[in-house]
Amino acid sequence: MTAALSPASAVLRGPRRGAVWVPDWPIISASLSGHTSLGQEAAILTGHRVVAASAPARRQGVIPGMTRRQALALRPDLICVPRDEEREIRTFEPILAALDAHIADISVTRPGLALFAASSPARHAGGEAALAEDIIGTVAEETGAEAHIGYCQGTLGAILAARADATISDAETEDFLHSHQLTVLRLCITSEKQRSVLDDFLCSLQRLGMTTLGDLAALDSSLLLSRFGTLALHCWHLAWGAEGTGRSSARTEGTLTVVREIDPPAENSDQAAFRAKEMAHDLATALADRGELCGRLVVMARTTDGSSLSRTWSLDGASEERDLTDRIRWQLQSWLEGRTGSRPAAPLSHLELVAEDLTSVGYNETPLWGGKRRGHDRATRAVLRVQGIMGEDGVRVPHLYGGRTPAEACGEEPWAADPPQPDPDAPWVGAIPRPWPAVVFPDPIDISIRCHCGAGLGVSGLGLFRCVNGESCSLTPTSVPGRVLFPHGPSSRPQGEIGSAERRRHSALAHARCTYGSSVEVVSWAGPWPLETAWWDARRHYRRAYVQLTPARGPALLVRVEQGQWKLEGIYS
Amino acid sequence: MTVSVVSASREAKLERARAVLFQAERAAGLSASTVPRVQVTRGATALAAVPDQPHPVEPMAPGSAWEVLPALSPFFPYGIGGGQLIEISGSRSLLLSLVGHISRQGGWTAFVGMPDVGWDSAANYGLDLAATVSVPAPGRNSAGVISALIDGFDVLVLGDLPLSTHDQRMIVHRARTRGIVLMTESWPNARIKLTVSEHEPHGYSAGVGHLDSWSGVVSARMPGAEARRVTWDAATVTEASAVPRLRVVPS
Numbered sequence: 106m107t108a109a110l111s112p113a114s115a116v117l118r119g120p121r122r123g124a125v126w127v128p129d130w131p132i133i134s135a136s137l138s139g140h141t142s143l144g145q146e147a148a149i150l151t152g153h154r155v156v157a158a159s160a161p162a163r164r165q166g167v168i169p170g171m172t173r174r175q176a177l178a179l180r181p182d183l184i185c186v187p188r189d190e191e192r193e194i195r196t197f198e199p200i201l202a203a204l205d206a207h208i209a210d211i212s213v214t215r216p217g218l219a220l221f222a223a224s225s226p227a228r229h230a231g232g233e234a235a236l237a238e239d240i241i242g243t244v245a246e247e248t249g250a251e252a253h254i255g256y257c258q259g260t261l262g263a264i265l266a267a268r269a270d271a272t273i274s275d276a277e278t279e280d281f282l283h284s285h286q287l288t289v290l291r292l293c294i295t296s297e298k299q300r301s302v303l304d305d306f307l308c309s310l311q312r313l314g315m316t317t318l319g320d321l322a323a324l325d326s327s328l329l330l331s332r333f334g335t336l337a338l339h340c341w342h343l344a345w346g347a348e349g350t351g352r353s354s355a356r357t358e359g360t361l362t363v364v365r366e367i368d369p370p371a372e373n374s375d376q377a378a379f380r381a382k383e384m385a386h387d388l389a390t391a392l393a394d395r396g397e398l399c400g401r402l403v404v405m406a407r408t409t410d411g412s413s414l415s416r417t418w419s420l421d422g423a424s425e426e427r428d429l430t431d432r433i434r435w436q437l438q439s440w441l442e443g444r445t446g447s448r449p450a451a452p453l454s455h456l457e458l459v460a461e462d463l464t465s466v467g468y469n470e471t472p473l474w475g476g477k478r479r480g481h482d483r484a485t486r487a488v489l490r491v492q493g494i495m496g497e498d499g500v501r502v503p504h505l506y507g508g509r510t511p512a513e514a515c516g517e518e519p520w521a522a523d524p525p526q527p528d529p530d531a532p533w534v535g536a537i538p539r540p541w542p543a544v545v546f547p548d549p550i551d552i553s554i555r556c557h558c559g560a561g562l563g564v565s566g567l568g569l570f571r572c573v574n575g576e577s578c579s580l581t582p583t584s585v586p587g588r589v590l591f592p593h594g595p596s597s598r599p600q601g602e603i604g605s606a607e608r609r610r611h612s613a614l615a616h617a618r619c620t621y622g623s624s625v626e627v628v629s630w631a632g633p634w635p636l637e638t639a640w641w642d643a644r645r646h647y648r649r650a651y652v653q654l655t656p657a658r659g660p661a662l663l664v665r666v667e668q669g670q671w672k673l674e675g676i677y678s
Numbered sequence: 679m680t681v682s683v684v685s686a687s688r689e690a691k692l693e694r695a696r697a698v699l700f701q702a703e704r705a706a707g708l709s710a711s712t713v714p715r716v717q718v719t720r721g722a723t724a725l726a727a728v729p730d731q732p733h734p735v736e737p738m739a740p741g742s743a744w745e746v747l748p749a750l751s752p753f754f755p756y757g758i759g760g761g762q763l764i765e766i767s768g769s770r771s772l773l774l775s776l777v778g779h780i781s782r783q784g785g786w787t788a789f790v791g792m793p794d795v796g797w798d799s800a801a802n803y804g805l806d807l808a809a810t811v812s813v814p815a816p817g818r819n820s821a822g823v824i825s826a827l828i829d830g831f832d833v834l835v836l837g838d839l840p841l842s843t844h845d846q847r848m849i850v851h852r853a854r855t856r857g858i859v860l861m862t863e864s865w866p867n868a869r870i871k872l873t874v875s876e877h878e879p880h881g882y883s884a885g886v887g888h889l890d891s892w893s894g895v896v897s898a899r900m901p902g903a904e905a906r907r908v909t910w911d912a913a914t915v916t917e918a919s920a921v922p923r924l925r926v927v928p929s
Contacts, residue, residue, distance in 0.1 A: 258743060480809065480832075484786045487830020488811055494819050494826065503797040503807045515797035517812055538888035540912035543770035545796035608815070609793050612838065616794065631882035631889060653882065653889050660769070661879035661889055673798060677879060677892050678770045 121275065122260060123223035123233070124267035125204065125240060126253045127197075130217025131157040133250050134196040135186045147184040148176055155186055188355040196248075207239050218292075220263055223256050225319070225354055233272055257281065261318075264292050278346045283319030287311070290318075290340050302336055309333070319343040330411050338411045361399070361460040363388045370409050370452035377437035380456060382430050388458050389426035399460035402429065407455035432637045433458065433495030468633035488520050509536040509636060510651065511545040511663070511675050535636055537651055542663050542675030546613040549672035550591075552664065554627075557587040564650040564666050568635045589656065589664070590624045591617050591673075620659045629655040633666075653677075744780045744859065749908050749917045753872060753898045760832075760857025761851055765865045769874035769894055771799070771910045772863055773835065779801030780833050780859065781810070788827045790816055791837035802913050821845040836862040847878050871899040880909075 127133065131149040132141070141147040146162035150153045155176050162183060167176045176183055193216035201219060207230065207467040210222045214669050223233060230236035237254035244252040255266025257273035262282050266273050273281045292299065315321060322344040330338045363384050371377040392399060407413045441453070491500050501517035507530070508514030514533075556562045556572040558579070565571040570586055572578035591614065632652040639645035649667040651674075656662060660678035664671055743757030750772075758764070758780065766773045774795070781787050782804035789795060793814035801807055811831075816823040820839040825848070827834055834853070841849070846865070855858045862868070874894040881890035890911060897905035909916050 132862050256884065480786050482811070482832040484811070487788075487827050490826040490829075491813060491823050495813065495816065499813055499816070499823075501812045503800070503810055503812055505798060505801060505807065509923065511796055511798060513786070515801075517797075517814065520811060538890075540890070540910070541796055541798045543774050543796045543799045544794050545799075546794050613794055629879075629883055630885055631887055632885065653879070655879050660877035660894075661892060676770070677889060678768065678874075678877065 121223045121256065121258055122263035123208075123221050123236070123254060123256045124263035125200075125219045125221070125226070125244070125602070126201070126255070126264065126267035127217045129157060129159065130197065130250075131188060131193060132159045133248075134193045134216065137196045137248065140186045141184050145184055146180055146182070147186060149186050149188050151188045155575060159608060188630065198484045200244055200248055200250070200252075203243045204240060207236060207241065212440065213225045217263065218267075220260060223263075224295065228254075237272075253437075257346070259343065261289065261293055261343040262346050265289060268292075282344060282346055283317060283322055285318050287316060287321060290343060293343055303340070305338070306333055306337060334409065361388065361391050361395070361397075361463065363391070363458040367452075367454055367456060370454040371437070371441070372452040373441060377441055377453060381433035381437055383675045384456060384458055385426050385429035385433055388460060389429055392463075395463070397463040399463050402432060403457075403459035403461060404433055405457040405459070406437070406453045408451040409454045410451035412451075429458075430488060432493070435490060492520070507531050507533060509638065511537065511541040512547060514541075515545070516547070535634070537634070537636075537663070539675075540675045542661075544616070544676040544678055546609075547672060548609050548613065549665070549674045550610050550614045550617065552592065552617075552671050552673045553590045553664075554592060554664070554671050555587045559587075561669075562586055563669055564633045564635070564652075566635075568633050568650060570633065586627045586630055586652075586654070588624050588626050589618045589621070589654065589662065591621060593623070613673075617676070620676065620678070623657060625656040625658060627654050628657050683882055704713070719813075742803040744785065747775060747779050747915055749915045750776065752906065753896070753903050758859055760859060761854035761869050762870060763853065763860040763862070763865065765862050765868035766873045767863055767871070767873050769896075769913070770863075771803075771892070772872060772874055772894075772896065772908075773863070774800045774805065775803045775910065775915045777833055777835060777861060778805040781805045784809075785832035785859075786810070786830070787833045787835065789835045789837070790824055790827065791820065791839040792835060793837075803915075821849070824849050825852060828856050828858050831858065833859045833861065836860060836865075838864065863882070873897050873899070876907075891917070 132147060133143070135141050135147065136143050137147060141159070143159070144161065145159065146165060146167070147159045148162055148167055149157040153167050153173040155167060155171045155173065157169055158176075162176075162180060166179050167183060173185060177185075197216040204219065204221075208226045223236075225235040227236045230239055233256050237256075240254055241252050244250055252268050255263055255269060255271050255273070257266040257271075258275055258278040259264045259282075262273060262278055265285060271281075290303060292309065320340060324341065326338060326341050329341055332460055364378060365384055367376075367380055371380060387401075405413065437453070437456075488500050493525055497665070498519045500519055500520040503515060503517050505515045506513070514536075554562045554637045556570075556574070556578060558572060558574055560572055560574040560578065561570045563573065611621065630652055633649045633650040634652075635648075637646075637648045647667060649665045650664045651663065654662045655662060660676055662673060663675040663677065665674050666672075743759045745757050746754040758776065764776070766776070778800060779788055787805065787810045789812040791811070791814070792812065795812070797805075797807065800810075811827075813823055813827070814841065818840065820841055824836070824839075826832065828849070850860070852858075874896050876891060876895045879889050879892040880892070881887050891909050893907055893909040894905045895905050906917065921929075
């Protein structure tokens with residue numbers, strides 16, 4: 106099985122992951138909470154079916170999947186413990202806390218199995234093997250349980266590697282994964298519902314004669330998706346060593362996640378709104394329990410056709426349930442009503458909320474004299490709604506950065522972004538004299554300026570006007586430059602994205618032509634002022650000359666010339 | 679003694695009731711010909727009687743007017759009222775100086791569809807950039823964006839936007855109900871329309887000096903307001919003296 110079979114495999118590959126696996130966690134959990142002890146024959150049951158059995162019981166033939174009656178027939182003194190997932194999670198928590206000492210970013214797939222991004226912690230611990238040793242030691246100290254660690258690319262690979270106590274290098278990943286049986290996909294499944302769907306899927310594949318992950322990976326993903334749905338695509342990704350997306354809960358330092366599978370999938374915003382409220386309630390409760398506010402909320406959704414949507418909201422500490430509900434609802438509405446321009450082709454089947462940038466409540470106090478607080482809150486709500494329509498970058502706040510020219514000295518940053526450190530009052534030597542124009546084009550448009558003899562006009566290195574005709578032209582330092590010509594733009598609007606530089610230049614040109622017509626005579630001028638900046642830094646370096654022009658009609662212009670090309674930077678209207 | 683207090687408070691109540699009625703009529707679009715003769719500018723606590731004179735423009739509903747710079751006050755004798763739609767063509771500086779002065783009084787401002795605002799100039803005219811947002815390219819979501827912003831901002835500055843007549847009517851109506859000032863560079867049938875013409879830059883001549891101010895003739899399409907020449911410099915706008923200044927500043 107080679108990568109050539111899937112052109113996307115290189116892109117799909119997840120990051121290098123490590124998995125911490127504690128075998129038989131339901132049994133260990135039951136023994137930790139006193140229902141049984143490790144040496145006893147015990148089984149964990151949901152209803153009448155065995156879901157896990159202790160090692161001594163397994164030796165006697167009690168295997169998961171048996172009915173209670175069968176198990177008791179084999180071992181009449183078997184200890185039967187009803188399954189309690191909450192207990193399992195609760196008892197797993199100390200292990201996670203212990204792992205936090207070694208790993209910053211750890212996510213729980215299910216109690217007994219946790220995944221983490223391996224590269225940085227391994228570097229910190231001095232290699233993957235050293236990290237594994239540290240973790241095994243810590244877990245044993247904390248709980249007496251035996252942890253297994255494995256490293257591989259992607260979720261499934263890491264889980265499988267942990268079961269084999271192996272470290273799989275990136276090059277071996279594909280062969281390692283593809284040699285496994287299809288049934289290992291069950292390891293990545295967290296909910297009972299998904300499990301039954303997966304079993305059906307695996308059953309179909311088996312009937313089609315496929316037995317290994319390699320067989321599954323060789324299939325065309327789009328065909329797989331159209332035939333078997335989202336779960337099949339998920340499995341295909343896993344088989345290629347990609348990141349699994351079916352995490353049910355993440356316990357990462359500094360984030361909090363709420364996940365829901367939506368069944369039936371939400372097709373309209375009303376259905377979505379209902380879910381939003383429910384999930385926001387869960388998230389807000391969790392945040393309140395931890396006494397924290399979240400700075401950013403990531404709303405992620407997957408559609409039944411496998412595409413995924415994601416948007417991060419900056420909350421600025423507004424972690425009230427209502428705030429969360431509103432944002433999620435707005436976001437879902439925007440997606441489902443297709444207002445963002447990327448309308449999902451299929452209903453939403455999976456929703457995920459991640460609260461990031463958590464800060465303790467104590468650190469987010471409103472200022473004592475918040476003069477603008479009320480207006481700010483009101484404006485913030487409005488802006489959040491607009492962000493729901495336009496996306497987070499659609500709403501911008503102007504900032505003054507400081508600089509020598511109007512176009513470079515100010516700009517706009519997305520709302521709630523950290524503003525750059527402004528220094529508008531620094532001594533900007535050689536800056537264009539103030540006042541600056543009220544119309545400043547962020548993407549200056551190309552214009553041409555003609556000498557009165559009709560030839561092109563430039564500016565010499567000495568900062569004097571220079572006609573391209575040279576000696577034959579009668580241009581003197583005190584004679585008027587001539588005419589400004591505004592080119593004909595394309596007759597129709599450019600096709601680019603709304604707000605793109607091309608569209609902005611088009612509207613700027615329209616603005617200029619509307620004010621001045623296609624050409625206008627120059628009556629007076631100031632300058633030219635040569636300006637050269639930062640010759641040591643290619644990105645900031647430019648060599649220009651700026652000129653203020655009085656046209657025969659209309660307001661004064663600020664133009665610049667750089668490498669022979671004149672540009673209109675602003676209008677003093 | 680007691681009686682007079684009661685009657686005074688009754689009068690005040692009546693006044694307030696009239697004001698509320700007036701506001702409601704305005705909001706509903708029933709143009710009130712019987713305007714209450716009171717005017718309150720934001721921040722002032724007392725009701726000031728307006729001298730009995732013919733009204734060149736419609737006075738504001740009480741408690742909703744923003745002050746205007748003295749040089750421009752002839753065009754807005756009652757201040758800029760919430761719900762007004764003002765079209766300003768020919769001069770971005772006039773627009774920014776009006777908006778900037780409102781911002782100085784604590785108003786929150788949103789610019790929609792204006793990618794080419796000189797923020798440095800705007801800040802010098804008083805615009806508080808921390809209380810300003812800009813949606814430079816709302817595109818086909820314009821109507822939705824504007825109605826969302828109307829709920830949260832005091833002044834909306836609208837640029838060139840693809841709005842249908844229906845959208846425009848809806849926006850004007852919502853702004854009137856909410857008491858939001860709308861300023862635009864082009865709007866069909868705006869009731870208050872200021873046009874600036876005869877632009878004249880000052881401060882340089884034939885390559886010597888630099889632009890230090892510029893002036894223009896502001897004319898309003900409204901009764902009783904005569905066209906006048908005003909001058910903008912870096913920080914403010916003043917009424918121009920009869921003779922346009924022609925000053926040479928050595929560079």
